[in-house]
Amino acid sequence: MSLISVDQTITIAMSVADRHASAKWYESMLGFELLYHADDAGWSEVQTNTPGVVIGFGEHTKPAPGNCVPVFGIGDLDTARHKLEQAEVKFDGDTDVIEGMVKTATFYDPDGNALMLAQDLTGGNG
Template identity: 45%
Template sequence: MSLKYLNEMTCSIGVSDMDAAIDWFTRVLGFELLYKQDDIAWAEMSTGLSAVNLGLGQVEQVPQGGGATPVWGVEDIAASRAHLEQHGVRLDGDIQHIPGLVKLLTFYDPDGNAMMLFEHDRS
């Protein structure tokens, strides 16, 4: 027997302040709150990608330096970088360019969760 996957995914990350995280992901990345369940310290946000959501779980201490890194595809990584900079988002260096393949930019949410943006390199 093999697993039968649904055509949907929720990527979960830990946050230290649920309301602040919801505000940040809404303002900075343009995600939309689907629901917030205070009794279990959980919220889920629509990412704008079909069937891909971001789950936020409030925890006492957000672990740093490990775990999964969500990687979001964008049309224009330079414009996206400028947008993140306008919001004071901490970036991990410059855009990495792998010619003929991809451009990458690592950034961090307010709790230090690493995320990346990618743009396909069509050159």
């Protein structure tokens, strides 16, 4: 039995210099579909050809090459975070909230690989 139960969505978060250009590249090269650009949040998403799996682009002036973080959807991030912290899982700072959009928390596996939980606050999925 697992400590928490993630839902059936995975977002692969990537750091990029220009998310609009990245979204176009993934559309034209791999046939992915643009879902949206959230300009106020500096975030864009494309739907992959795999149901439930999207790629999110976070815009940074100096993106880290090879930076890729799997983001697992979760229905109740606060409860999940509490359970993981009780099991001594290390988190990277506080939970981030973009009101009406998403709540996220980054944590690490035993090898230091970054993973993230995300709770949908739009009233759509999750």
